[in-house]
Amino acid sequence: MMRDTRIRRLPMALSALVALALAVLPLPTVLDAFRPDFLVLVVFYWCIESPRAGGLSLAFFSGLALDVIHGVVLGQHALALTLMGAWATHLRLRIRVFSMLSQCLVVFALLAGYQFVLFWVDGATGNPVTAFGRWLAPVIGALLWPVIIGIMGKVHER
Amino acid sequence: MVAFRSTDASGRVTGLLFRCVLYSLLALALIIVDKRYAHLVKIRQFLSVVAYPVQVAVASPFEGWHWFRDSVTTRDALRADKTKLEAELRVAQFRLQRYEALEAETVRLRALRDNTAGVTDRFVIGEVMNVDLDAFRERVLVDKGAGDGVYVGQAVLDSGGVFGQVARVGQLTSEVILVSDAAHAIPVQINRNGLRTVAVGTGDTNRLKLPYLPTSADVIAGDLLVTSGLGGGFPAGYPVGTIAEVKRDPAQSLADVDVKPAAALDRSKELLFVWLKPQAAELLPPVKDKPVPKK
Numbered sequence A: 001m002m003r004d005t006r007i008r009r010l011p012m013a014l015s016a017l018v019a020l021a022l023a024v025l026p027l028p029t030v031l032d033a034f035r036p037d038f039l040v041l042v043v044f045y046w047c048i049e050s051p052r053a054g055g056l057s058l059a060f061f062s063g064l065a066l067d068v069i070h071g072v073v074l075g076q077h078a079l080a081l082t083l084m085g086a087w088a089t090h091l092r093l094r095i096r097v098f099s100m101l102s103q104c105l106v107v108f109a110l111l112a113g114y115q116f117v118l119f120w121v122d123g124a125t126g127n128p129v130t131a132f133g134r135w136l137a138p139v140i141g142a143l144l145w146p147v148i149i150g151i152m153g154k155v156h157e158r
Numbered sequence B: 001m002v003a004f005r006s007t008d009a010s011g012r013v014t015g016l017l018f019r020c021v022l023y024s025l026l027a028l029a030l031i032i033v034d035k036r037y038a039h040l041v042k043i044r045q046f047l048s049v050v051a052y053p054v055q056v057a058v059a060s061p062f063e064g065w066h067w068f069r070d071s072v073t074t075r076d077a078l079r080a081d082k083t084k085l086e087a088e089l090r091v092a093q094f095r096l097q098r099y100e101a102l103e104a105e106t107v108r109l110r111a112l113r114d115n116t117a118g119v120t121d122r123f124v125i126g127e128v129m130n131v132d133l134d135a136f137r138e139r140v141l142v143d144k145g146a147g148d149g150v151y152v153g154q155a156v157l158d159s160g161g162v163f164g165q166v167a168r169v170g171q172l173t174s175e176v177i178l179v180s181d182a183a184h185a186i187p188v189q190i191n192r193n194g195l196r197t198v199a200v201g202t203g204d205t206n207r208l209k210l211p212y213l214p215t216s217a218d219v220i221a222g223d224l225l226v227t228s229g230l231g232g233g234f235p236a237g238y239p240v241g242t243i244a245e246v247k248r249d250p251a252q253s254l255a256d257v258d259v260k261p262a263a264a265l266d267r268s269k270e271l272l273f274v275w276l277k278p279q280a281a282e283l284l285p286p287v288k289d290k291p292v293p294k295k
Helices: A002-024 A038-049 A055-070 A076-097 A100-124 A132-157 B016-036 B040-071 B075-096 B099-112
Strands: B005-007 B013-015 B120-127 B139-142 B155-157 B162-169 B174-178 B185-190 B196-201 B208-210 B224-227 B239-247 B256-261 B270-276
Touching (some): A002 A038, A002 A055, A002 A132, A002 B040, A038 A100, A038 A132, A055 A076, A055 B016, A055 B040, A076 A100, A076 B016, A100 A132, B016 B040, B075 B099, B162 B270
Antiparallel strands (some): B005 B013, B120 B270, B155 B162, B155 B270, B162 B174, B185 B196, B185 B224, B196 B208, B208 B256, B224 B239, B239 B256
16 A cells, blocks of 8 residues: 555656746746646546545645745635645546536536635635636636546546 | 535545634735734745745846856957056046045035035945735845845945935845935935925836925926935935926926936846945044033
């Protein structure tokens, strides 16, 4: 069992690192607002597919990395990602048997919840971002979910 | 509670709810400590060093492409560039001739007025790193940090004018908040008549606004806005922008003034970090009847 866990940790860390890089990859200003939360999707994937390998710890520390890299108040993304990661883990048995459409809808709810926690912390710490564009990321992320599953499934099998 | 438990293959039961609450409380504590107290500054500086490799890795392909493009420029292009630069240099040198005399005069006049704001002491050039920080905040990451003496609140300029100020400092990098960020405001005055006000960012890279001018204020489209140096954060007299549009609604007491920023906020690659002279008076030959404050 120990070996089993250790094998899963490496692709987990690597995929999180790649997703983190995608989060800061320079994009044209027009596309920037449409950037989905790659790291969040990857964390959801690991929470759903192998919760035993420490999906929640991954969620917390990925969130912390996002805080540092985005330069926002420390703990903001960590809180949002922990809460939604826990929810995803809780729902994982149901999500696995859902059709792709229902999966996308659940992921949309999770992403919207994630965005809402960010929105709330932004407001509570005194620098609200009220631009409507921030609510686009959950939609795009949910649409991308099948692609993420496909890629991550390949990574997972290795 | 059963639903919140996941069982290990080894039969060990791990509480999802417990871990979720634990991590959430930890995150909340971090948020509160980071917001209220300054204890986390050192930790953040350290964490930014950890994040540095990722940022460099993301930026490096773009840097590599630039380097490649630079190294395969043809001789003709280089020669054309050289001719153009030489012409520009001549103009610049011509303008510079009077600059030193003018600067000395400014220092003297400022000291007479006991105005400490405003004379730049030294500067360091930083380069914008090719990473996107946040789509909805106007910030950039620059490759100069606490190690280079950069401090929070430091003024940052580009070749066109005022770019922004340092919002956060890491060991190797720093985050610059642009004048166009919705959370940024800068004390300015209109160059034509000296009218002082505050220019506030809008969140739109190409627009600032002056929200605190009365409808009757003497401001017209095309006016140059320069820093007033009040507040001590920015050196005085640097261009911030030009008035793009003034909308006066007789029903409102305040005018609606749009400003086009002078700095190339979305294009500049090289930025100047500016250190202000602590006391303009200290630069003057010591005056006998007025003691110069010593640290």
